[in-house]
Structure formats: C-alpha cells, structure tokens
Amino acid sequence: MESADIFRHLPSSNTTWLLALLCALTLYMLSMCVYRLLFHPLARFPGPKLAATTKWYEFYYDILKSPGGQFFHKLSQMHDQYGPIVRPNPSEIHIRDPGFFDVLYAANPTKRNKYLPSTEMAALPLGIHGTISHDTHRRRRVAISPMFSKRAVTSAQDLIQPHVHKLVEVFAANVDSLEALNLQTTFLAYTTDVIYDYMFGIKTNYQNNKQEAEAWRQSMEAVAQATPFSKQFPWLNAKLLALPHALFRPLLNRFLPDIAGLLETHSVMMQTVSNYVSEQSKTGLGEIAEEKEKIKPKTLFHAIDRSQLAGDEKNPQRMYQEGLTVLFAGGETGSRLLAHTMFHLLDNPDILEKVKDEIAGVYRSSNGSPEVKMLERLPWFSASIRESLRLRAATTSRLPLISTKDLVYKGWTIPAGTPISMSHPDILHNNDIFPEALKFKPDRWFNATDFQNRMFVPFGKGTRMCIGMEFAYGEMYMSLAAVLNRFELELFDTTWERDVAYSRDCFLGEPSKSSLGIRVKVLIDKAAKRD
Numbered sequence: 001m002e003s004a005d006i007f008r009h010l011p012s013s014n015t016t017w018l019l020a021l022l023c024a025l026t027l028y029m030l031s032m033c034v035y036r037l038l039f040h041p042l043a044r045f046p047g048p049k050l051a052a053t054t055k056w057y058e059f060y061y062d063i064l065k066s067p068g069g070q071f072f073h074k075l076s077q078m079h080d081q082y083g084p085i086v087r088p089n090p091s092e093i094h095i096r097d098p099g100f101f102d103v104l105y106a107a108n109p110t111k112r113n114k115y116l117p118s119t120e121m122a123a124l125p126l127g128i129h130g131t132i133s134h135d136t137h138r139r140r141r142v143a144i145s146p147m148f149s150k151r152a153v154t155s156a157q158d159l160i161q162p163h164v165h166k167l168v169e170v171f172a173a174n175v176d177s178l179e180a181l182n183l184q185t186t187f188l189a190y191t192t193d194v195i196y197d198y199m200f201g202i203k204t205n206y207q208n209n210k211q212e213a214e215a216w217r218q219s220m221e222a223v224a225q226a227t228p229f230s231k232q233f234p235w236l237n238a239k240l241l242a243l244p245h246a247l248f249r250p251l252l253n254r255f256l257p258d259i260a261g262l263l264e265t266h267s268v269m270m271q272t273v274s275n276y277v278s279e280q281s282k283t284g285l286g287e288i289a290e291e292k293e294k295i296k297p298k299t300l301f302h303a304i305d306r307s308q309l310a311g312d313e314k315n316p317q318r319m320y321q322e323g324l325t326v327l328f329a330g331g332e333t334g335s336r337l338l339a340h341t342m343f344h345l346l347d348n349p350d351i352l353e354k355v356k357d358e359i360a361g362v363y364r365s366s367n368g369s370p371e372v373k374m375l376e377r378l379p380w381f382s383a384s385i386r387e388s389l390r391l392r393a394a395t396t397s398r399l400p401l402i403s404t405k406d407l408v409y410k411g412w413t414i415p416a417g418t419p420i421s422m423s424h425p426d427i428l429h430n431n432d433i434f435p436e437a438l439k440f441k442p443d444r445w446f447n448a449t450d451f452q453n454r455m456f457v458p459f460g461k462g463t464r465m466c467i468g469m470e471f472a473y474g475e476m477y478m479s480l481a482a483v484l485n486r487f488e489l490e491l492f493d494t495t496w497e498r499d500v501a502y503s504r505d506c507f508l509g510e511p512s513k514s515s516l517g518i519r520v521k522v523l524i525d526k527a528a529k530r531d
C-alpha cells in the first residue's frame with residue numbers, strides 16, 4: 001500500500017477533534033449521572049432513578065407526551081409508588097403530605113427564597129412573583145400591599161360597579177342570541193377592565209369590544225400553551241423579550257398574532273409607566289404626600305412611590321415589571337374562577353335556586369345595590385364560591401421554595417438550599433380531607449373542621465401567597481351576584497370532563513385541547529320582563 005493511502009484511512013484533524021469532543025461529552029454526562037445517583041446530596045431520596053439522573057425525564061412528560069403538560073400526573077404516580085417524599089428531578093424534592101404545607105409555606109419571619117428556574121419563565125424578575133430573595137420580596141410586597149388590602153378593595157366598590165354594569169349589558173345583549181356566550185372571554189374582558197382601572201387608572205374597554213377581548217384571550221391562551229415548554233427552558237422568554245421586536249412586528253402580526261398581542265401589552269405597560277413618570281415630574285411630591293392620606297393609592301405606581309422602598313427600587317423598569325406581574329396574575333385567574341363557579345351552579349340547579357333566593361333577598365333589602373360584605377354573608381353563595389375555588393385548584397404546577405436552613409420531614413433531612421415543592425391539587429382534591437373531593441358540594445363548608453379550613457389553600461399560604469385574594473373576592477362577589485340576580489342561563493355544550501376538569505398543567509390547570517370553553521345561552525333577562 002502506498003503511504004498516501006494509509007493517510008487517507010486515518011481521521012482528518014477535524015474529525016479527530018469531533019471524536020474527542022464527543023468522548024469528552026459522553027464522559028462528562030456519564031460522570032454527571034454517577035454523581036447525581038451516588039454522591040449528590042439528594043442521592044438517597046426516593047424516586048425513579050431516571051428522573052434523578054436527568055431533567056429530560058420531565059421534558060418527555062411535559063413536552064413530548066401527548067397532550068403535553070403531563071408531568072404533574074407522573075409526579076402523582078411517583079408518590080403512589082415511592083411514598084410522600086420524592087425526588088422528581090436531579091435537584092428538587094416534592095412532598096405530598098398536607099401536614100407539611102404550613103412548614104414549607106411558612107409565614108414571615110421564616111425565610112423562604114424562590115427557585116430561579118420556577119420564577120424566570122415569566123421573565124419579570126423585578127416583580128414580586130419573580131423576586132427570588134426573601135428579604136427583597138418582603139420589601140417589594142409591603143410597598144404595594146395598600147392596593148390589595150380589604151379596606152382598599154371595599155373602598156373601591158364604586159370604581160368596580162360600572163364594570164359590573166357593563167358585564168350585565170353584555171349578558172343582556174345575548175338574550176335569545178343564536179350564538180352561545182363564551183364565559184371565559186366574557187369574564188376575562190371584565191376582570192381585565194377592572195384591573196386596568198383599579199391598578200393603573202386606565203379605562204380599557206374590552207367588555208365593549210368583542211374582537212379585542214377575544215384577541216386578548218387568545219394571547220393568554222398562547223402563554224398557557226407555551227408554559228410546559230417555558231418550564232423546561234425558563235431562560236428562553238427573557239432572551240426572546242430582549243430581541244428588537246419593532247423589527248419583527250410585521251412578521252409577528254402576520255404569523256403569530258397572539259404573541260404580537262402579548263408584546264403589545266408589554267409596550268402599553270411601558271408607556272403607562274412613562275406617562276406616570278412624566279406626570280409626577282409635573283405634579284411633584286405634593287401629590288405623593290396627598291396620596292399618603294388615601295386608603296387606596298391612586299395606582300400601583302403611586303403605591304410604590306409612596307412606600308419606604310429605596311430610590312433604586314422605584315425606577316420605571318421595576319414599576320413596569322410589577323405592573324405586568326399584577327396584570328398577568330390577576331386577569332386570567334379571576335375570570336377562570338368566575339366561569340367555573342357559573343358552570344357548577346348551572347350544573348347543580350338545586351343549589352343554584354338557593355343561591356339565587358339569597359341574592360334576591362339581599363338585592364331587595366339593599367334597594368338593588370348590595371355591598372360585598374352583605375354578599376359575603378350569604379351562606380350558599382359564599383360556600384359555592386369557596387367550593388368552586390377548592391375544586392378549581394387553580395395552580396396545578398408544583399410551587400418550589402428554598403429554605404435557608406435544613407428542613408426535616410419524617411426523618412428525612414432536606415439540606416438547606418434545596419428547592420422543595422408541594423402541589424395545591426394534592427391538598428384541595430384530597431379525599432381524606434374533603435370526602436368526594438371531585439364533587440361540587442358547597443354545604444361541606446357549613447360544618448367544616450378547623451383542619452379543612454386550614455387546608456383551603458387555593459391562594460397558597462405564607463410569604464408568597466396570593467396578594468390579590470381580597471381583590472379577587474370583591475370582583476367575583478359583585479359580578480356573580482349581578483348576573484345571577486338578573487338572568488336565567490343555561491349551559492351550552494359544556495361538560496365537566498372536556499371543558500372544566502384540567503388535563504394539562506400549564507402552571508394553571510388547562511382543560512382538554514378539544515374544549516371550546518365554558519359556554520352559556522342567556523334565556524331570560526328578568527329586567528326586560530319587568531319592563
């Protein structure tokens with residue numbers, strides 16, 4: 001053989017490098033697997049070995065396995081097999097035991113940090129939901145809490161009332177309509193208008209603009225559908241948001257209108273903050289001093305400005321992220337719950353009658369304008385909202401927190417710094433706590449035990465629990481009472497299995513992909529009948 005032929009059979013230098021790289025990568029991955037299985041601080045915790053080895057295990061269930069967002073089901077199966085404490089991926093621990101909820105989601109001053117991958121997918125690290133450090137979160141949360149207190153919400157009933165009137169008009173306009181009313185879109189338009197007005201002093205008009213409302217719902221839907229993917233690659237959203245969108249806008253408008261709509265919301269919020277800042281530079285500190293006297297700050301930004309936060313925590317970038325945090329956290333959750341409550345009531349005519357009788361009574365005694373506190377006292381009505389919140393178990397994703405100290409669970413010492421999570425459905429749908437847990441039974445709340453009340457956790461618990469709870473209750477009581485008092489409704493082609501029960505975890509639980517939404521026909525407008 002000629003010497004040239006020998007060289008032809010030897011690998012070229014590029015191929016050699018490639019082979020070396022592949023070998024190094026394989027070696028690295030093998031040693032990583034060995035480390036995670038044998039030497040990692042969580043190595044001795046129960047769970048499937050494959051899940052302990054790689055996060056691609058979760059990727060499979062959330063992305064590849066149809067219809068997506070299936071890892072939360074797998075997590076339940078892991079608990080069935082391995083017990084109440086499992087290691088769902090190389091670096092996390094998940095616990096299914098209601099007794100541990102108060103320990104993990106402890107109140108201040110117990111320190112709990114958030115886990116970066118679980119917060120960064122929303123790409124709003126400067127808003128309270130995305131804030132990792134316990135101490136920074138405390139300061140930021142205290143700053144905006146005057147917007148969310150029960151007193152503030154109660155004082156703003158006159159602000160919410162016109163939006164309730166508009167909602168009623170939407171239902172009235174649909175009497176005898178051939179088209180069914182999609183409750184998710186209808187209520188999302190309502191909750192979004194209320195949030196913009198209450199939090200930012202902006203009069204949006206989604207309720208009177210069906211097309212815009214539908215487009216906004218599609219954008220929210222797009223976010224939900226993308227969530228399983230964002231959970232696997234949480235850093236991606238921040239990178240996408242950092243792109244120069246103006247350049248891509250025509251393309252997005254054409255091919256991804258839902259995403260374009262979402263980006264538009266970012267621009268609107270930026271503009272709102274910028275308007276606020278320039279207004280403040282004109283009115284100066286006088287208005288802030290005046291503001292301090294009010295129960296409800298004029299806007300979320302006024303709340304931040306009048307707070308004790310340091311100057312660099314009051315900059316426009318932070319206000320913009322806090323604004324979006326509140327808008328995204330509040331619109332969809334509230335509207336879904338309204339639609340779900342309506343479903344359960346229409347699906348249970350006996351209970352609906354009791355609720356309607358109560359509401360009619362309070363409308364009579366208050367000359368047609370009952371306050372929220374009167375509605376909250378109605379036994380069947382308030383128990384129905386509570387039961388709907390329990391059954392909805394809105395947040396299906398596990399919610400990891402990090403303790404700065406070791407935590408002990410039944411003899412297992414979980415090292416400080418480990419992300420530990422629990423899942424709301426494991427508690428709210430637990431048959432041992434709530435017998436026949438998947439049934440709508442509002443009367444279970446009439447004689448609820450202390451433990452059942454303690455385990456009513458749809459808004460979470462502890463330092464990171466929902467800040468918008470009172471706001472949510474306020475807008476829910478007012479709107480449901482007004483609609484139920486005036487209209488006879490009927491469910492239209494809506495079933496529990498397809499349209500209400502969740503089958504996918506997209507942070508919030510999503511129904512089956514074939515769902516067309518919770519829809520109703522408006523049969524009778526009692527006010528029109530009276531005329």
Ligand code: HEM
Pocket residue numbers: 128129130141195325326329330331333334337394395399458459460463464465466467468469471472
């Ligand atoms: C039925 C309605 C609602 C439910 C079931 C709900 C549920 C929750 C839950 C479970 C959390 C904790 C999430 C986590 O730990 O990652 C949360 C946080 C939050 N919610 Fe709500 N929520 C509702 C309505 C609202 C409304 C109406 C607003 C605002 C107007 C709001 C604003 C927020 C904010 C800003 C956070 C982050 C709190 C923090 O990190 O300190 N929510 N919500």
